[in-house]
Amino acid sequence: MREFELLKHIYEANQGLGGRVSIPPGDDMAMVRLDGTELLAAVDQLVDGRHFCLEGTSLELIGRKAVTRSLSDLAAMGGRPRAALVAVTLPPDFGADRAVRLFDAMRAVAAEFACPLIGGDIAFHHAAGQPLTCAVTVLGEPPSRGPITRGAAESGDDVYVTGELGGAVREDGSGRHLSFEPRVAAATDLVNALGHRLHAMIDLSDGLGRDASHIAEQSGVQIEIDARRLPCTAGVDWRAAVSDGEDYELLFTATGEVPSVLCDGLPVTAIGRVRSRGSQPSPRVLIRMNEEVLSGDELGWQHESE
Amino acid sequence: MREFELLKHIYEANQGLGGRVSIPPGDDMAMVRLDGTELLAAVDQLVDGRHFCLEGTSLELIGRKAVTRSLSDLAAMGGRPRAALVAVTLPPDFGADRAVRLFDAMRAVAAEFACPLIGGDIAFHHAAGQPLTCAVTVLGEPPSRGPITRGAAESGDDVYVTGELGGAVREDGSGRHLSFEPRVAAATDLVNALGHRLHAMIDLSDGLGRDASHIAEQSGVQIEIDARRLPCTAGVDWRAAVSDGEDYELLFTATGEVPSVLCDGLPVTAIGRVRSRGSQPSPRVLIRMNEEVLSGDELGWQHESE
Numbered sequence: 001m002r003e004f005e006l007l008k009h010i011y012e013a014n015q016g017l018g019g020r021v022s023i024p025p026g027d028d029m030a031m032v033r034l035d036g037t038e039l040l041a042a043v044d045q046l047v048d049g050r051h052f053c054l055e056g057t058s059l060e061l062i063g064r065k066a067v068t069r070s071l072s073d074l075a076a077m078g079g080r081p082r083a084a085l086v087a088v089t090l091p092p093d094f095g096a097d098r099a100v101r102l103f104d105a106m107r108a109v110a111a112e113f114a115c116p117l118i119g120g121d122i123a124f125h126h127a128a129g130q131p132l133t134c135a136v137t138v139l140g141e142p143p144s145r146g147p148i149t150r151g152a153a154e155s156g157d158d159v160y161v162t163g164e165l166g167g168a169v170r171e172d173g174s175g176r177h178l179s180f181e182p183r184v185a186a187a188t189d190l191v192n193a194l195g196h197r198l199h200a201m202i203d204l205s206d207g208l209g210r211d212a213s214h215i216a217e218q219s220g221v222q223i224e225i226d227a228r229r230l231p232c233t234a235g236v237d238w239r240a241a242v243s244d245g246e247d248y249e250l251l252f253t254a255t256g257e258v259p260s261v262l263c264d265g266l267p268v269t270a271i272g273r274v275r276s277r278g279s280q281p282s283p284r285v286l287i288r289m290n291e292e293v294l295s296g297d298e299l300g301w302q303h304e305s306e
Numbered sequence: 307m308r309e310f311e312l313l314k315h316i317y318e319a320n321q322g323l324g325g326r327v328s329i330p331p332g333d334d335m336a337m338v339r340l341d342g343t344e345l346l347a348a349v350d351q352l353v354d355g356r357h358f359c360l361e362g363t364s365l366e367l368i369g370r371k372a373v374t375r376s377l378s379d380l381a382a383m384g385g386r387p388r389a390a391l392v393a394v395t396l397p398p399d400f401g402a403d404r405a406v407r408l409f410d411a412m413r414a415v416a417a418e419f420a421c422p423l424i425g426g427d428i429a430f431h432h433a434a435g436q437p438l439t440c441a442v443t444v445l446g447e448p449p450s451r452g453p454i455t456r457g458a459a460e461s462g463d464d465v466y467v468t469g470e471l472g473g474a475v476r477e478d479g480s481g482r483h484l485s486f487e488p489r490v491a492a493a494t495d496l497v498n499a500l501g502h503r504l505h506a507m508i509d510l511s512d513g514l515g516r517d518a519s520h521i522a523e524q525s526g527v528q529i530e531i532d533a534r535r536l537p538c539t540a541g542v543d544w545r546a547a548v549s550d551g552e553d554y555e556l557l558f559t560a561t562g563e564v565p566s567v568l569c570d571g572l573p574v575t576a577i578g579r580v581r582s583r584g585s586q587p588s589p590r591v592l593i594r595m596n597e598e599v600l601s602g603d604e605l606g607w608q609h610e611s612e
Binding site: 003006007009010011017018020021024025029030031032034035036037039041042043044045047049050051082083085086087089096099100103104111114116117118119120121122123124125126127130131133135137139141 | 309312313315316317323324326327330331335336337338340341342343345347348349350351353355356357388389391392393395402405406409410417420422423424425426427428429430431432433436437439441443445447
């Protein structure tokens with residue numbers, strides 16, 4: 001079973017969450033009602049050998065990615081960062097100096113996004129060769145219009161993506177997936193510019209095809225993508241732009257005018273359209289390349305767990 | 307360097323947390339101000355081979371302890387549970403059925419404490435023999451009188467402990483440390499009964515001596531404990547009651563009358579006194595046994611990391 005499907009299975013059994021949970025697990029973040037406000041929360045983790053290679057990657061980039069991955073989830077909800085907590089398990093011979101460097105990197109990137117590191121736990125494995133793992137919880141507040149979920153795309157919406165797609169992970173493990181900018185400010189820009197015309201949003205971690213299918217599934221719609229319009233990274237073709245993971249750009253659906261550039265010059269590209277989902281069994285995501293049409297549901301990347 | 311000292315070192319460098327952080331890392335939980343309320347948050351983790359042995363311990367008890375350890379931190383602040391998030395890394399051959407059982411156990415104990423599991427992440431290690439790790443973040447709201455910190459003990463306070471102390475971890479790894487009841491309801495009872503007369507509180511995870519020294523250090527006082535009054539677990543002597551870890555009872559200081567029994571019949575025992583800390587170098591915690599006096603600062607348990 002794959003990690004995503006396992007979690008889905010686990011959360012489908014999730015009963016009795018109580019009246020305070022306004023967005024249950026299954027979106028980029030969950031939301032819970034506190035006595036005076038609503039709180040967005042999500043946890044994500046980096047594991048050596050799965051999400052990066054400790055050998056050959058700087059501690060600064062590992063610490064950065066541990067935090068920015070979770071901030072990217074917050075961006076997808078249009079949320080404002082409030083705090084982060086990290087739990088790190090280290091190989092027994094890791095050394096205190098390197099542990100401090102890793103925490104310094106996490107603290108620096110968290111502070112850069114006004115998301116102070118308010119909690120931390122360190123444990124050391126008992127045996128050599130056991131891997132560094134790093135779990136980061138990010139907390140935020142939703143925008144005043146309410147959070148942007150995966151489930152609110154409407155037939156007739158246009159589909160947009162920020163930045164460039166594809167080629168974020170190089171063969172040697174390096175690449176943009178370590179140093180990307182989580183789109184927190186861009187998402188706030190979008191919320192301010194579009195208000196309730198901004199319908200559904202997700203950050204691209206599993207690849208455009210698969211992440212678009214999450215929106216389509218949770219909104220009960222079909223998404224058609226025009227492959228010729230995809231903003232491909234230089235040297236990357238449209239298939240890679242659809243399939244490659246870890247872009248950490250925003251994919252969203254909206255009606256009406258949408259800015260073509262957000263803060264810091266980040267481009268926004270219209271790449272497709274939301275359609276109603278007929279009664280016939282059909283793919284949730286269609287990729288159109290000239291006259292050819294293919295199913296995009298499975299075009300993406302995910303961890304096989306067994 | 308020990309884990310606790312490493313974290314302390316890391317957080318001493320913690321600058322620029324921003325105006326929203328009302329309790330920085332270093333207490334049982336941190337507190338951050340949201341737009342309409344204050345939020346308590348902490349993360350803690352369980353690692354196979356360090357905090358439990360996967361072989362020989364039921365998944366139900368592992369899942370339970372992962373959540374109750376963090377709830378115990380919330381009890382120590384007098385907080386009300388609001389939500390929990392978990393990140394689990396599993397050995398590659400762990401199996402989906404067992405993963406579901408582990409999550410079910412965590413969900414059940416979280417629900418029991420009105421603390422819905424709103425976020426989860428699962429990853430599988432890439433190589434056999436790599437250990438199960440489980441990081442749990444707990445979120446809560448402080449009581450209306452404000453959270454009970456480690457830093458507010460006052461000279462003249464009496465010192466109290468709930469329940470029984472010592473012997474929580476048996477030699478074979480079993481024992482009360484897996485099945486204990488986090489004192490969330492008892493803490494709320496204390497807050498309601500004592501209000502602002504309840505000064506400082508901590509949950510006993512490292513052992514009475516060491517945890518009392520955390521209160522003494524952060525409050526700038528000395529704590530004197532009368533060993534004859536300690537409520538020792540049957541078959542355990544006062545030295546074990548002072549030194550053994552993982553009791554997960556509450557240690558607190560207060561003035562005036564204190565109930566001798568809390569909800570569910572939990573006993574409260576007066577065990578000592580808070581004294582002003584003179585200008586002479588002296589232990590933060592004194593253990594008095596008849597005419598003998600010894601320093602309790604280092605009587606406790608913690609992980610040696612290297």
